[in-house]
Amino acid sequence: MIALASRRSDDTLLLPQPYLLFLGDTTEPGYAKTAFGLRDWAGDKCIGELALPAATVTAGLPRMTPAEAKARGARALVIGVANSGGVLSPTWHASLVDALEAGLDIVSGMHVRLAEVPGLAQRAARLGRRLIDIRTPPADIPIATGRKRSGKRLLTVGTDCALGKKYTALALARAFAEQGVDADFRATGQTGIMIAGEGVPMDAVVADFAAGAAEMLSPDAAPDHWDVVEGQGSLLHPSYAGVSLALLHGSQPDVFVVCDQPGRTEMLGTAGYGIPSAEEVIAATLLLGRRTNPAIRCGGLSYDTSRMSEADAFALMARDSERLGLPVADPIRGGAAFDRLVESCLG
Amino acid sequence: MIALASRRSDDTLLLPQPYLLFLGDTTEPGYAKTAFGLRDWAGDKCIGELALPAATVTAGLPRMTPAEAKARGARALVIGVANSGGVLSPTWHASLVDALEAGLDIVSGMHVRLAEVPGLAQRAARLGRRLIDIRTPPADIPIATGRKRSGKRLLTVGTDCALGKKYTALALARAFAEQGVDADFRATGQTGIMIAGEGVPMDAVVADFAAGAAEMLSPDAAPDHWDVVEGQGSLLHPSYAGVSLALLHGSQPDVFVVCDQPGRTEMLGTAGYGIPSAEEVIAATLLLGRRTNPAIRCGGLSYDTSRMSEADAFALMARDSERLGLPVADPIRGGAAFDRLVESCLG
Numbered sequence: 044m045i046a047l048a049s050r051r052s053d054d055t056l057l058l059p060q061p062y063l064l065f066l067g068d069t070t071e072p073g074y075a076k077t078a079f080g081l082r083d084w085a086g087d088k089c090i091g092e093l094a095l096p097a098a099t100v101t102a103g104l105p106r107m108t109p110a111e112a113k114a115r116g117a118r119a120l121v122i123g124v125a126n127s128g129g130v131l132s133p134t135w136h137a138s139l140v141d142a143l144e145a146g147l148d149i150v151s152g153m154h155v156r157l158a159e160v161p162g163l164a165q166r167a168a169r170l171g172r173r174l175i176d177i178r179t180p181p182a183d184i185p186i187a188t189g190r191k192r193s194g195k196r197l198l199t200v201g202t203d204c205a206l207g208k209k210y211t212a213l214a215l216a217r218a219f220a221e222q223g224v225d226a227d228f229r230a231t232g233q234t235g236i237m238i239a240g241e242g243v244p245m246d247a248v249v250a251d252f253a254a255g256a257a258e259m260l261s262p263d264a265a266p267d268h269w270d271v272v273e274g275q276g277s278l279l280h281p282s283y284a285g286v287s288l289a290l291l292h293g294s295q296p297d298v299f300v301v302c303d304q305p306g307r308t309e310m311l312g313t314a315g316y317g318i319p320s321a322e323e324v325i326a327a328t329l330l331l332g333r334r335t336n337p338a339i340r341c342g343g344l345s346y347d348t349s350r351m352s353e354a355d356a357f358a359l360m361a362r363d364s365e366r367l368g369l370p371v372a373d374p375i376r377g378g379a380a381f382d383r384l385v386e387s388c389l390g
Numbered sequence: 391m392i393a394l395a396s397r398r399s400d401d402t403l404l405l406p407q408p409y410l411l412f413l414g415d416t417t418e419p420g421y422a423k424t425a426f427g428l429r430d431w432a433g434d435k436c437i438g439e440l441a442l443p444a445a446t447v448t449a450g451l452p453r454m455t456p457a458e459a460k461a462r463g464a465r466a467l468v469i470g471v472a473n474s475g476g477v478l479s480p481t482w483h484a485s486l487v488d489a490l491e492a493g494l495d496i497v498s499g500m501h502v503r504l505a506e507v508p509g510l511a512q513r514a515a516r517l518g519r520r521l522i523d524i525r526t527p528p529a530d531i532p533i534a535t536g537r538k539r540s541g542k543r544l545l546t547v548g549t550d551c552a553l554g555k556k557y558t559a560l561a562l563a564r565a566f567a568e569q570g571v572d573a574d575f576r577a578t579g580q581t582g583i584m585i586a587g588e589g590v591p592m593d594a595v596v597a598d599f600a601a602g603a604a605e606m607l608s609p610d611a612a613p614d615h616w617d618v619v620e621g622q623g624s625l626l627h628p629s630y631a632g633v634s635l636a637l638l639h640g641s642q643p644d645v646f647v648v649c650d651q652p653g654r655t656e657m658l659g660t661a662g663y664g665i666p667s668a669e670e671v672i673a674a675t676l677l678l679g680r681r682t683n684p685a686i687r688c689g690g691l692s693y694d695t696s697r698m699s700e701a702d703a704f705a706l707m708a709r710d711s712e713r714l715g716l717p718v719a720d721p722i723r724g725g726a727a728f729d730r731l732v733e734s735c736l737g
Contacts, residue, residue, distance in 0.1 A: 189628030190661040246598040250633045253597040278635075281536030281682050281703075285636030286597045292628045314537040327677060334663075335628050 049371035058175065058240040058268035059118035059148045061088040063109060067135050069124040077152065078102045078123030078232045084213050085238045086313040090117040093138060100124070109138075109145035119148040119175070121237055130155050138162060143172045153175040180248045180256065187254035187293050189335050192232030194264030197342065197388055198296035199274040200328050202318050204283060204311045207374075208274040209235050211345040214374035215300065216271040218385045226269040229260050231290065235273045245275050245286055255288060257293025269389075272296065278327045279319040280310055287330060295335040298342040298388050299328055301332045305346055305359055321367060342388035403523065406465035406495045406589040408435040410456060414482050415444035416471040424499065424581045425449045425470030429518040432585045434439065440489075442481060447471070456485075456492035466495040466522070468584055486510060489521045499524040499580030510628050524580045527595045527603065534601035534640050536682050538585050541611030544689065545643035546621040547675050549665050551630060551658045553651040554721075555583050555621040558692040561721035562647065563618040565732045573616040576607050578637065580641055582620045592622050592633055600633060604640020616736075625674045626666040627657055635678060642682040643737050645689040646675055652693055652706055668714060689735035690717035 062085075064078045072079075081089055082102045091107040094100070102123065109120060120142035126132055131139075131153055139157075140147055143166050151157050157163040157174035167174050191226040197215060199208040212228055212235075219226035229236070230242030248256045263272035272294045276283030291299075301324050312318040324339050344363065348356035356373060360380055364371040370387045372380035409432075411425045419426075428436055428616070429449040438454040449470065456467060466691075467489035473479055478486075478500055478523055486504075489496055490513050498504050506510040514521050544562060546555040559575055559582075566573035569583050575582070577589030595603045608617035619641045621684035623630030648671050657663040679686040691710065695703035703720060711718040717734045719727035 186659065187629040188659070188661050189657075189663055246596070248597050249593070250569055250595050250597045250600040250636065251593040251630065253632045254629050278678070279681050281639045282534040282601050283598065284678070284681070285600045285632040285634075287632075288625075288635045289597065289632030292631055310536075312533065312535070314535050316536055330674060330677065331625070331631070334626050334631070 058150055058237065059173070060240050061090045061117055062118045062119050062121040062150070062383045063090055063142070063147060064092040064102055064104060064123040065093035065106070065120050065135070065138060065142075066092055066098050066102065067122075067124045067126070067132060068095040070073065070097070070099045071124070072100055074125045075100045075123060077125070077237065078197055079095055080209075080234045081121065081123060081237055088240070090115050092123075093120070095134060095138065097366055109142040111145050113145045113147055117147060119150045122149070122151040122153060125153070129153060131157070131160050136160055136163070139370070140166060143167055143170050146172070148173040148175060150175045150177065150237065152237065154178060177236050178244050178247045180244055183253040184248060184259060185255045186252065187258050189292070191295065191336075192258070192261070192263045193266060194261075194270065196261055196270045196272060196294055196296045197300065198272045198291060198294045199276055199300045199302055200287065200291070200299050200324060201277045202279070202301065202303045202321065202324050203277050203307060204280060206307065207235070207302045207345060207347040211300060211302050211374055212271045212273045213238070214381075214390060215385065218381070219269055219271065219389070222385070222389070224269055224389065225267065229270045229272040231260065231273045231275050245290055250285060250289075251288030254293035257290045274302070276318070277324065278311070278331065279324065281313055281316060291328065291332050292335045296332065296339060297336060298340055298390065299332065300342050300345050300384070300388065301325060301328070302345045302347070305348060306350060321363070339382035341369060343372065343384040346371060346373045347382065348373045348376065396521035398680060405497055405584065406520070407587050408437045408464055409466050409497070410454070410459035410464045410489070410494060411439040411449055411451060411470040412467050412482070412485060412489075413434055413439055413441040413445050413447055413449065414469075414471050414473070414479060415442040417446045418443070418471070419447055421472045422449070424472070424584065427581045427728070428470060428584055428673045435587070435645045436444065437462050439470075440467070440485060442485065456489040456494055460492045460494055464494060469496070469498040469500060472500070476500060478507050483507055483510070485651060487513060490514055492518050493519070495520040495522060497522045497524065497584065499584065501525060502646050512623045524583050525591050525594045527591055531595060531599040531698045533599065534605050536639070537711040538642065538683075539605075539608070539610045540613060541608075541615045541617065543608055543617045543619060543641055543643045544645045544647065545638060545641045546618045546649050546692070547634065547638070547646050547671060548621055548624045548649045549626070549668065549671050550624050550651070550654060551627060553654065554649045554692060554694040556649060558721055559618045560585070561728075562732065562735060565728070566616055566618065566736065569732070569736070571616055571736065572612065573612065573618055576617045576619040578607065578620045579621050591733045592637055597632060597636075600636030604637045608641055621649070624657075624666070624671065625678065626662060626671065628660055638675065638679050639682045642684060643679065643685060645687055645737065646679065647689050647692050647731070647735065648672060648675070649694070653694060653697060666709070688716060689729040690719065692731065693718060693720045695720045695723065
């Protein structure tokens with residue numbers, strides 16, 4: 044069971060931090076996105092990394108054994124990598140056992156559950172250690188009520204999947220905090236939950252409870268507190284729009300930021316669906332978001348321009364900002380455009 | 391596991407019919423809605439009913455023991471009632487065991503699983519009988535792709551929950567068939583699945599797979615075949631809109647019918663949310679439904695006018711039909727208005 048914001052008072056439900064990052068025998072950097080995300084956004088919670096001899100990928104952290112990590116304060120080994128099958132490779136099993144023996148819990152965001160590793164559950168039980176599967180949602184999610192909650196909320200939404208909704212939410216939450224604004228990043232996916240140390244895996248919640256999960260995720264807060272919620276999918280994605288809408292309704296955001304990747308032409312995993320325009324996403328988000336927050340507004344757009352030259356990226360963002368009448372920024376490139384986006388969101 | 395339309399060739403996955411309806415010790419007719427629905431819409435699949443002495447509710451079918459029902463061809467005992475706790479009452483257990491001993495499977499739509507009845511799973515295993523929990527979704531639902539499928543589809547949508555979406559879909563499917571149109575009712579809720587003998591419990595599917603479940607539910611079909619899909623929730627319901635949107639995208643309907651209950655002022659289970667107008671529901675359904683079927687159109691409206699006088703009901707439906715430029719009918723009252731609705735849907 045994963046910790047939820049509303050249960051912060053119960054420390055036992057939070058993920059055990061800091062972490063030792065496990066990189067397995069990974070040679071493909073694309074499979075280590077979780078480890079890189081943890082290094083970049085929760086670096087203060089990462090003591091070191093552990094890899095098998097065959098690994099060529101590194102997060103750039105000190106290499107250490109589970110026992111060394113434990114001695115330096117680590118509380119859990121985190122599976123920071125995937126592989127092509129999305130499974131817990133048999134070559135990793137000895138390292139997982141080592142971690143338990145050293146006194147670390149294990150945290151995994153894989154589809155396969157840790158308890159399916161032969162013998163691991165018994166070993167953990169004997170040692171009093173926990174096996175924490177991030178993809179397992181809490182058992183006690185209520186049906187959403189739509190009740191207006193106190194505090195302010197921002198949700199990142201998308202023209203598609205996998206184009207920077209988590210990154211944008213993390214960057215905005217960090218920028219808010221740097222301006223002295225009381226803000227929390229609220230995680231809705233595996234990597235985000237590992238970074239935040241709590242959250243709810245929206246994609247694993249039973250459909251009837253998805254909006255209720257989003258309501259739990261950002262509970263009542265002080266009037267000037269911001270929850271910056273990691274979005275999922277897209278209202279116009281034929282596979283995942285239901286998740287996106289439940290998250291929109293349950294988050295009842297005051298402000299949303301549209302994430303896009305200029306140049307992408309087809310929605311991920313679909314049969315030839317084009318990417319909707321920013322205008323279409325804004326219109327749909329306003330229409331549907333008004334249901335639980337009549338004051339919802341678009342704060343601006345966040346572009347992933349990593350495949351463009353800097354000159355092209357800034358020229359495009361300036362043009363689109365002019366056309367839409369909204370700030371358009373790439374949080375990785377930052378600059379004045381990103382400052383304007385932050386300012387627009389805070390209102 | 392519940393049968394899905396796409397696996398019709400595998401007869402073992404369909405619900406075992408005909409049924410013996412179990413009424414328990416129910417004295418509250420409101421708790422016997424499932425039994426009444428089965429009697430009204432699958433009467434040819436109901437051999438008889440079984441009730442405990444304390445029961446005062448009846449579906450009007452011949453009373454018989456499980457052994458008598460088995461002798462007349464019954465294949466399953468169906469739990470046709472609920473109770474205030476939504477549980478399988480201990481007073482029912484002996485009847486469930488009797489059914490297994492008589493050679494019947496047991497079908498339940500309760501939240502509590504049949505296997506949680508002490509000893510029932512072992513008894514069923516020993517006798518080679520099945521315990522079928524309708525709320526357990528299939529394990530192999532794929533992620534939706536948005537691929538356009540052959541055949542025609544109609545989806546009932548709502549201004550709220552529980553105002554006739556199942557009833558309307560059943561009535562339309564029956565009316566289509568009476569006109570010689572090849573049509574199937576596609577069930578998405580517990581009672582509907584019992585009636586159809588197959589379907590998918592949309593509310594129990596994990597959110598990421600909800601649209602995929604809707605795609606499975608209405609597979610490729612002959613060009614002039616109609617799937618009439620039972621809707622769930624409402625795109626504007628703060629608790630369930632995600633389910634509704636996944637069902638809309640996955641069903642890719644050519645036609646939708648908006649279900650409403652005139653006089654209802656507040657959405658079920660919410661904190662003071664008003665019922666949206668038909669115009670709002672039509673606009674949202676067109677905007678979002680176009681994503682997977684650009685040709686989507688509204689066929690008309692279906693009203694539950696059971697709380698109105700006949701004169702008031704027909705006057706209201708005539709006025710609203712004039713205002714909206716669409717047929718408005720109460721399928722229970724039928725008449726020329728319902729004929730116009732059927733005609734409009736078939737296009």
